[in-house]
Amino acid sequence: MAVCVAVIAKENYPLYIRSIPTENELKFHYMVHTSLDVVDEKISAMGKALVDQRELYLGLLYPTEDYKVYGYVTNSKVKFVMVVDSSNTALRDNEIRSMFRKLHNSYTDVMCNPFYNPGDHIQSRAPAAPLMAVSVRRAFDSMVTSMMIQVC
Amino acid sequence: MEGLTLSDAEQKYYSDLFSYCDIESTKKVAANGRVLELFRAAQLPNDVVLQIMELCGATRLGYFGRSQFYIALKLVAVAQSGFPLRVESINTVKDLPLPRFVASKNEQESRHAASYSSDSENQGSYSGVIPPPPGRGQVKKGSVSHDTVQPRTSADQQEPASPVVSPQQSPPTSPHTWRKHSRHPSGGNSERPLTGPGPFWSPFGEAQSGSSAGDAVWSGHSPPPPQETWVSFADTPPTSTLLTMHPASVQDQTTVRTVASATTANEIRRQSSSYDDPWKITDEQRQYYVNQFKTIQPDLNGFIPGSAAKEFFTKSKLPILELSHIWELSDFDKDGALTLDEFCAAFHLVVARKNGYDLPEKLPESLMPKLIDLEDSADVGDQPGEVGYSGSPAEAPPSKSPSMPSLNQTWPELNQSSEDTAIVHPVPIRMTPSKIHMQEMELKRTGSDHTNPTSPLLVKPSDLSEESKINSSVKFASGNTVADGYSSSDSFTSDPEQIGNNVTHQRSHSGTSPDNTAPPPPPPRPQPSHSRSSSLDMNRTFAVTTGQQQAGVVAHPPAVPPRPQPSQAPGPVVHRPVDADGLITHTSTSPQQIPEQPNFADFSQFEVFAASNVNEEQDDEAEKHPEVLPVEKASDPASSLRVAKTDSKIEEKTAASVPANVSKGTTPLAPPPKPVRRRLKSEDELRPEVDEHTQKTGVLAAVLASQPSIPRSVGKDKKAIQASIRRNKETNTVLARLNSELQQQLKDVLEERISLEVQLEQLRPFSHL
Numbered sequence: 001m002a003v004c005v006a007v008i009a010k011e012n013y014p015l016y017i018r019s020i021p022t023e024n025e026l027k028f029h030y031m032v033h034t035s036l037d038v039v040d041e042k043i044s045a046m047g048k049a050l051v052d053q054r055e056l057y058l059g060l061l062y063p064t065e066d067y068k069v070y071g072y073v074t075n076s077k078v079k080f081v082m083v084v085d086s087s088n089t090a091l092r093d094n095e096i097r098s099m100f101r102k103l104h105n106s107y108t109d110v111m112c113n114p115f116y117n118p119g120d121h122i123q124s125r126a127p128a129a130p131l132m133a134v135s136v137r138r139a140f141d142s143m144v145t146s147m148m149i150q151v152c
Numbered sequence: 153m154e155g156l157t158l159s160d161a162e163q164k165y166y167s168d169l170f171s172y173c174d175i176e177s178t179k180k181v182a183a184n185g186r187v188l189e190l191f192r193a194a195q196l197p198n199d200v201v202l203q204i205m206e207l208c209g210a211t212r213l214g215y216f217g218r219s220q221f222y223i224a225l226k227l228v229a230v231a232q233s234g235f236p237l238r239v240e241s242i243n244t245v246k247d248l249p250l251p252r253f254v255a256s257k258n259e260q261e262s263r264h265a266a267s268y269s270s271d272s273e274n275q276g277s278y279s280g281v282i283p284p285p286p287g288r289g290q291v292k293k294g295s296v297s298h299d300t301v302q303p304r305t306s307a308d309q310q311e312p313a314s315p316v317v318s319p320q321q322s323p324p325t326s327p328h329t330w331r332k333h334s335r336h337p338s339g340g341n342s343e344r345p346l347t348g349p350g351p352f353w354s355p356f357g358e359a360q361s362g363s364s365a366g367d368a369v370w371s372g373h374s375p376p377p378p379q380e381t382w383v384s385f386a387d388t389p390p391t392s393t394l395l396t397m398h399p400a401s402v403q404d405q406t407t408v409r410t411v412a413s414a415t416t417a418n419e420i421r422r423q424s425s426s427y428d429d430p431w432k433i434t435d436e437q438r439q440y441y442v443n444q445f446k447t448i449q450p451d452l453n454g455f456i457p458g459s460a461a462k463e464f465f466t467k468s469k470l471p472i473l474e475l476s477h478i479w480e481l482s483d484f485d486k487d488g489a490l491t492l493d494e495f496c497a498a499f500h501l502v503v504a505r506k507n508g509y510d511l512p513e514k515l516p517e518s519l520m521p522k523l524i525d526l527e528d529s530a531d532v533g534d535q536p537g538e539v540g541y542s543g544s545p546a547e548a549p550p551s552k553s554p555s556m557p558s559l560n561q562t563w564p565e566l567n568q569s570s571e572d573t574a575i576v577h578p579v580p581i582r583m584t585p586s587k588i589h590m591q592e593m594e595l596k597r598t599g600s601d602h603t604n605p606t607s608p609l610l611v612k613p614s615d616l617s618e619e620s621k622i623n624s625s626v627k628f629a630s631g632n633t634v635a636d637g638y639s640s641s642d643s644f645t646s647d648p649e650q651i652g653n654n655v656t657h658q659r660s661h662s663g664t665s666p667d668n669t670a671p672p673p674p675p676p677r678p679q680p681s682h683s684r685s686s687s688l689d690m691n692r693t694f695a696v697t698t699g700q701q702q703a704g705v706v707a708h709p710p711a712v713p714p715r716p717q718p719s720q721a722p723g724p725v726v727h728r729p730v731d732a733d734g735l736i737t738h739t740s741t742s743p744q745q746i747p748e749q750p751n752f753a754d755f756s757q758f759e760v761f762a763a764s765n766v767n768e769e770q771d772d773e774a775e776k777h778p779e780v781l782p783v784e785k786a787s788d789p790a791s792s793l794r795v796a797k798t799d800s801k802i803e804e805k806t807a808a809s810v811p812a813n814v815s816k817g818t819t820p821l822a823p824p825p826k827p828v829r830r831r832l833k834s835e836d837e838l839r840p841e842v843d844e845h846t847q848k849t850g851v852l853a854a855v856l857a858s859q860p861s862i863p864r865s866v867g868k869d870k871k872a873i874q875a876s877i878r879r880n881k882e883t884n885t886v887l888a889r890l891n892s893e894l895q896q897q898l899k900d901v902l903e904e905r906i907s908l909e910v911q912l913e914q915l916r917p918f919s920h921l
Contacts (some may be wrong), residue, residue, distance in 0.1 A: 112488040114458030115476035 002050060003067070004028035004083040005144045007107065012036055015121060016140070019083075020148045032081045035061045035069045039079050042071070056104075057097050072100040080104070080122065099147050106140040165250050166222045187221065194228045204228060239750065431520040433500050441496040453868075455489035462500070468502050474511065478502060481515045493520075 004019035019028040038061040058071035063086065072080040080103050084091055111118055173187050191201045210840060229250060292725060434771055451457045465475050482498035488497060498520035671733035
């Protein structure tokens, strides 16, 4: 359902970005980039209150003609941005929330690995050894894939 | 057969060979297959072999008895020395060298043979043996099979004079492990110059050097050679005796090694030899790992934090990606820290990797931390496949059977501990990484028979939800605070989240519920805010007495009144507006109704609940509580409704606020009210009738009362487990109640239906007219 998923670090550079129609990636990258401004705006708007009371799910950041962009930010200012197709009307808000939640969970799994340095790109590189299997980053990747490919 | 006189060395040698061939452990018969192999390895022409067999009488007998075998061996020696084969030659030929069996295992045998002779000779033989190994290593590179002859011959030239030693090549086909042993000395040898950098990782230094030498030698070789060795090691228990001899001799070579402990070498050897038995850790290895663990974390029950583990394993010089992978495999509960079991598993994997084994995709069964894990039986079988035997005679590793017993052992333990659980509900167990969770699941499974009769499936998710609700109102509260935005409309998948929260909380020792029936989503991870600080969160929520949270949350559950439920009543939420409506009304109406059914036994606990609920809505108003109490008397329906309502409602932080409020309120009892969230089944669950079941309510109240506030303190699993057990019990009772109520409703509805049908029947004739 999602056509593009991105994980942005605190300093606003991407840790992970993936889009489904791979040919037009640049457009999605651009959309994600511009959405960061909206995210920042939302964060600062609620910034007065305690961080904990700030909601993680930011909701619809902005809609375009074809797409809608949703945002989610963690307490450590890591942002998740998701672009969904507007034609996908069946997507309800709570579904988006649940997708973000899953994303967050996978992200924390990646984080928990002490060999992952925060700020590294989350990638599941082809393993050196032939049978090296799933890494948590790959699980992250596959989770994102599942979100994207959930055909409606 | 003529009597056979053997020298001591011969005697020992032959008996070892016999043991080797005696795969069936009958002590009488040497398996023909092995024997033939042995003879082939003796490199005698076929007809000679046949002749030998005939002479020794095996052909006659059809099998190799011990005496036949010995005779045969003697004849082999005779033949190899060039003497004509005669029966008489057995005893007449003096000073016969031991029969030589050329196989890839040569070296071991030579050493083996050497070890049988005097120690000095051993030394000599070793020194003789040592130079060959590098060559041998190269040989290994070349081929995995038994074609190590040519290089061996070069080794022969180095043979010392000792007759015993001269059969350097002679190694009878003793277990392949010997080969590995030889590898080590060679590794040690070649490593000598490298010892400098070694000490870096001192405990591992030797292993490292040994293994890296081995690795270098292998260079692209991977598992097969060791595999063969190890498989046969597993297969031939008698050879373990040989193995034990070896360490002694190896120790003679400690000078060669940089770091010392031969025991380490032994361990490494053993480690490699144990791989075929899927990833099983031997006792020595385990001890070694435990010692290493102690150097980092003296408390064996404690954790090694991720950063310390990272440093430790980085010393092994494996690439970060592989270490990352190992971590993912071994950090079973995904908490960023390693327990003793996890650490041993990780260490074992590191060693495996260093020895050239590829890492598995899933954690092998024998490396699992002691949990009852029902999932991974397949892994063991996968291991051999992954490693790739290449034509070795090895049989498939025994696989799961060794590890199964260990799993089985854990069962009884859990069984015993779970006697008191009343929870029987066969909740589908989701194999989440949480140890505690899994143990709890086991407990539940093995628990007693308080069966939840019907609607297992239906109830399960609700059960889950119930549990989690009940379990940690606080948890949820904390979770809720964070996840505020998530509205009630969240789908079911949110529950796993909560469950995950629970799990996390567990880890953080706030005592969470196990659960998870959860469906599809991967083991839920705690909300970001929760992780280990969950206890803090909870504190905070508890601290929030002002009941900010309650907000409409609690109240809203009632908004969903499912149907003409019998007693939605208790509307914990509702409270105030007490409706005179019968129990059965309401529900559909706003939650505000509080059926005033005076016919309930009152339960102070309910009061508490009511109070708490009330508080939630109203934020204090302690005085109201008493009023509500009577209303609340609702029997279990009340509680169940409450639960149900919570189901329908989404997160309610009320739970948290409730305890807080309650504490402030009149009744200090305040068992944490069941967490209000739960959307899921809501409607179905809201069915329970309100009436009666005072008993149930009593039970519930009791259960709830017993529920402690989130125990912050412990960190130990046990308490968490107990807490979760309690919670589960509560949930169970609640669900049982719900169930009965629903059944009753069903009956009513059926009756209605019947009456309607009757009416229809009556009317029908008229319609025809």
